[in-house]
Amino acid sequence: MDLDRPALLTIWPLCDITAKGVEPQEVSSLRAAFAEAFFALRGGTGSPWIITDSGLILTPSSLVALMAHSDEFDSTSI
Numbered sequence: 001m002d003l004d005r006p007a008l009l010t011i012w013p014l015c016d017i018t019a020k021g022v023e024p025q026e027v028s029s030l031r032a033a034f035a036e037a038f039f040a041l042r043g044g045t046g047s048p049w050i051i052t053d054s055g056l057i058l059t060p061s062s063l064v065a066l067m068a069h070s071d072e073f074d075s076t077s078i
Contacts, residue, residue, distance in 0.1 A: 009024060
């Protein structure tokens with residue numbers, strides 16, 4: 001995965017049971033998408049999903065697993 005390529009980020013709210021849909025937002029880099037997703041996971045404010053530029057779908061559970069290695073994202077790719 002190239003961390004500098006754009007990505008789509010969707011964060012589903014955890015507390016809003018009336019939410020019927022959430023629009024994904026385009027993020028300038030996968031690195032920025034990870035930062036926003038990890039912020040939501042750590043704060044317990046949402047359930048993030050990321051779609052990479054190559055089409056890989058990162059689910060909330062896969063993001064939780066990647067969060068343990070977030071300090072390694074300083075390199076150009078993982």
